[in-house]
Amino acid sequence: MLSTITLFTALTLITSLLTTTATATTIPTSTQTTNPQPPPLSYAILLFRAFDLLDVNGPLSPLQLLAHSYPLTLSLLARTLDPVTTRPASPSMNPHNASFWPSLTPTHTFATAPENLDVLIVPGGLGSRSPDLEPEIAYLRAAFPKVRYLITICTGAGVAARAGVLDGRRATTNKRAWGEITAMGPGVRWVAPARWVVDGHIWSSSGVTAGLDLIYAFIKEMYPDGHELAATIAGGSEYEPHNSTYDPFSSLFNVPTQNQL
Amino acid sequence: MLSTITLFTALTLITSLLTTTATATTIPTSTQTTNPQPPPLSYAILLFRAFDLLDVNGPLSPLQLLAHSYPLTLSLLARTLDPVTTRPASPSMNPHNASFWPSLTPTHTFATAPENLDVLIVPGGLGSRSPDLEPEIAYLRAAFPKVRYLITICTGAGVAARAGVLDGRRATTNKRAWGEITAMGPGVRWVAPARWVVDGHIWSSSGVTAGLDLIYAFIKEMYPDGHELAATIAGGSEYEPHNSTYDPFSSLFNVPTQNQL
Numbered sequence: 001m002l003s004t005i006t007l008f009t010a011l012t013l014i015t016s017l018l019t020t021t022a023t024a025t026t027i028p029t030s031t032q033t034t035n036p037q038p039p040p041l042s043y044a045i046l047l048f049r050a051f052d053l054l055d056v057n058g059p060l061s062p063l064q065l066l067a068h069s070y071p072l073t074l075s076l077l078a079r080t081l082d083p084v085t086t087r088p089a090s091p092s093m094n095p096h097n098a099s100f101w102p103s104l105t106p107t108h109t110f111a112t113a114p115e116n117l118d119v120l121i122v123p124g125g126l127g128s129r130s131p132d133l134e135p136e137i138a139y140l141r142a143a144f145p146k147v148r149y150l151i152t153i154c155t156g157a158g159v160a161a162r163a164g165v166l167d168g169r170r171a172t173t174n175k176r177a178w179g180e181i182t183a184m185g186p187g188v189r190w191v192a193p194a195r196w197v198v199d200g201h202i203w204s205s206s207g208v209t210a211g212l213d214l215i216y217a218f219i220k221e222m223y224p225d226g227h228e229l230a231a232t233i234a235g236g237s238e239y240e241p242h243n244s245t246y247d248p249f250s251s252l253f254n255v256p257t258q259n260q261l
Numbered sequence: 262m263l264s265t266i267t268l269f270t271a272l273t274l275i276t277s278l279l280t281t282t283a284t285a286t287t288i289p290t291s292t293q294t295t296n297p298q299p300p301p302l303s304y305a306i307l308l309f310r311a312f313d314l315l316d317v318n319g320p321l322s323p324l325q326l327l328a329h330s331y332p333l334t335l336s337l338l339a340r341t342l343d344p345v346t347t348r349p350a351s352p353s354m355n356p357h358n359a360s361f362w363p364s365l366t367p368t369h370t371f372a373t374a375p376e377n378l379d380v381l382i383v384p385g386g387l388g389s390r391s392p393d394l395e396p397e398i399a400y401l402r403a404a405f406p407k408v409r410y411l412i413t414i415c416t417g418a419g420v421a422a423r424a425g426v427l428d429g430r431r432a433t434t435n436k437r438a439w440g441e442i443t444a445m446g447p448g449v450r451w452v453a454p455a456r457w458v459v460d461g462h463i464w465s466s467s468g469v470t471a472g473l474d475l476i477y478a479f480i481k482e483m484y485p486d487g488h489e490l491a492a493t494i495a496g497g498s499e500y501e502p503h504n505s506t507y508d509p510f511s512s513l514f515n516v517p518t519q520n521q522l
Contacts, residue, residue, distance in 0.1 A: 043361070054322035054498070060363065061315035061469065064347065067359035074361040083366065086325065098328035100304070100335040102321065104363060105344065154499075176497045207499035208322065212470070236437045237315065238468035238510045249499045 039223045040118035040148060044075040047084040047104055048136050048159075050093070050127030054208050055153040056104070059121060059215040065233040066219060077113045078106035079135040088126050110139035120147045124155030124174065124208070128181075137163045151218070152204040153211035160204075161185025170199040170259060174207035175249040191259045193247035206247065216241040300484045301379035301409060305336040307420075308345040308365055309397050311354070311388030315469050316414040317365070320382060320476040326494040327480060338374045339367035340396040349387050371400035381408045385416030385435065385469070389442075398424045412479070413465040414472035421465075422446025431460040431520055435468035436510040452520045454508035467508065477502040 043063065045056060063072060078084045083103035088094050108114065120143060127133075140163040144150060152160045157173035158181040160166050167187035172194040174181060182190045191197045196205040196214040205214035216234060220226040234241055245261060304324065306317060324333060339345045348362035349355050369375065381404060388394075401424040405411060413421050418434035419442040421427050428448035433455040435442060443451045452458045457466040457475040466475035477495060481487040495502055506522060 052322060053318040053325065057314040057318035060361075061313060064314065064361055067361040068354075068356065070359070071357040072359045072361045074363065076363060093329075095329065096332040098331070098333045100321075100325055100328040100333045102335065102337060102365060105366065174497070175499060207497065209473070209498055209500040235510065235513060236435070236468065237470055238436060239470040240509065248501065249496065252496060 037148075037222075039070060041071060042073050042075075042114060042117050043119045043121065044077050044108075044113060044117050045121040045123065046136060046140065046156075046159075047076055047078040047106060047123075048125075048127050048133060049084060049130065050086055050088045050125050051084065051104075051123045052125030052154060052208060053086060053102065055123035055125055055156065055211055056121075058209060058211040059151070059153065062212070062215050062219065062230075062233045062237065065236065066223070066229060069225075069229060070223070073114075075108050075114055075117075076104055076106045077108050077110060077139070080109055081106050086125070089130060089132070093126055110135060113139070113143070115146060117143070117147045119149045119151060120144075121151045121153065122156035122159050123153045123211075124158070128155040128158050133159060133162070140165060148201060149218075150202045151214065152202075153214070154205065154207045155181050157181060157188075157204050158184040161188050166202065166204075169202050170197050171202065171204035172197045172206050173204065175247070175253045175255050176207065178253060178255045189259045191261060192255045192257060193245070193250035194261050195242050195244050195246045197244070197261070206249065210242075212239060213242045213244075213246070217244065298409075298483075300331060302332060303334050303336075303375060303378050304380045304382065305338050305369075305374060305378050306382040306384065307397060307401065307417075308337055308339040308367060308384075309386075309388050309394060309420075310345060310391065311347055311349045311386050312345065312365075312384045313386030313415060313469060314347060314363065316384035316386055316417065316472055317382075319470060319472040320412070320414065323473070323476050323480065323491075323494045323498065326497065327484070327490060330486075330490060331484070334375075336369050336375055336378075337365055337367045338369050338371060338400070341370055342367050347386070350391060350393070354387055371396060374400070374404070376407060378404070378408045380410045380412060381405075382412045382414065383417035383420050384414045384472075385419070389416040389419050394420060394423070401426060408462075410462045410464060410479075410483075412475065413463075414475070415466065415468045416442050418442060418449075418465050419445045422449050427463065427465075430463050431458050432463065432465040433458045433467050434465065436508070436514045436516050437468065439514060439516045450520045452522060453516045453518060454506070454511035455522050456503050456505050456507045458505070458522070467510065471503075473500065474503045474505075474507070478505065 083105045085103045087101035144165040154174045161184045170189045172191045205211045219230045344364035344366045346364045405426040415435045422445045431450045433452045480491045
């Protein structure tokens with residue numbers, strides 16, 4: 001077995017490599033982004049009862065690895081500081097009375113959330129259809145004009161649509177839940193097929209795992225060394241990100257082609 | 262906008278479909294598993310400081326959807342009931358002083374963990390290399406003879422190797438961390454290339470996102486209607502699971518071929 005000192009030396013080296021990658025980009029390359037804005041540093045994620053664990057943690061895992069190269073902050077926002085459970089609110093949504101529902105504990109309420117966030121992420125999940133999302137929708141509507149980027153994952157686009165912030169914008173959502181979610185935003189220019197869609201400062205992904213592909217594309221676009229960092233993080237995570245046109249699920253779920261990419 | 266009643270009717274229908282899928286399998290089909298054991302119902306996941314969020318939540322998200330069809334239970338185990346942070350223990354592992362480290366709150370300590378678990382999941386993450394894992398390793402060593410299935414994700418195989426429970430068994434781990442992790446288990450028959458490896462009741466996955474592929478294979482194998490449920494869950498999650506031979510990362514990270522699948 002390796003000594004613990006050796007282990008930590010190896011780990012430090014890996015971190016150093018990531019850090020070095022983050023700072024060794026003064027020479028422009030063909031893959032370098034031309035985004036002139038400062039890179040996003042302050043992230044928040046909007047939590048509500050019965051959010052999907054992967055909608056939230058799929059993007060957060062690569063961002064945590066990015067946080068080895070940038071001083072990122074993450075706020076977990078909810079209506080109160082009580083833990084937010086993934087247990088569905090209605091017993092009919094849990095017909096076998098399963099007990100498989102971890103919680104996340106918020107860092108801020110909507111009332112105490114940081115102002116002027118760089119990125120606000122809205123996940124989906126069974127809870128995104130709840131009629132009891134008024135505090136979440138009110139926060140989203142109020143915060144939207146002040147955030148630099150809004151990211152929706154999966155049926156989180158339904159929450160954003162209910163807040164009205166997607167009206168007139170191009171967006172996508174989960175293809176199995178397509179009819180249900182798009183009905184929440186008749187003024188939205190819903191796009192299919194698409195793995196994810198960018199319209200100005202609004203990024204929206206298709207279902208659940210599409211959030212991983214969106215966040216890799218976001219990292220590439222937003223950070224000066226984003227292409228290199230995304231490749232490093234994806235390699236260590238053993239993930240090959242899809243591009244925005246990958247979408248076998250639109251045809252699987254008979255979603256009609258509209259507002260094409 | 263759909264009325265809330267319509268929304269919940271639609272949601273109930275989706276759940277009913279999942280439930281129906283779970284019970285309408287009395288007719289054997291070519292895809293039906295022949296596993297004669299009762300399906301696993303009690304799951305636990307071993308948490309330690311600086312676990313990877315996706316190692317944990319990648320498998321948990323599909324299992325939560327499976328919990329619409331089976332009365333699954335999930336225990337979150339740790340040395341104490343304090344929230345387990347993803348923040349690395351060493352400041353050198355957080356060189357930019359980022360603040361991007363959600364916690365999970367355990368449901369049990371190792372001392373109060375349920376006995377005779379069906380499935381114990383060991384995730385990886387930076388913390389899997391920590392010298393300070395004695396309570397976790399002691400628990401794993403003691404619980405291993407009593408669990409029906411052990412699942413390791415990513416560098417979680419290193420934790421299991423340090424507990425000695427992989428000795429003489431075939432297993433795999435993260436390909437970027439290959440040398441570091443395999444050195445923790447010189448008695449393990451490490452397998453590469455491989456997306457995941459099954460040796461008896463031990464299932465081990467490659468890095469991070471490979472945990473998703475492993476859990477879909479596990480669902481297919483373990484539940485009478487597993488193939489149908491896995492397809493339904495993967496479709497709704499917009500995920501196309503890889504098979505066990507998918508592994509572009511072994512060559513990417515120069516991992517030599519050994520103990521082939």
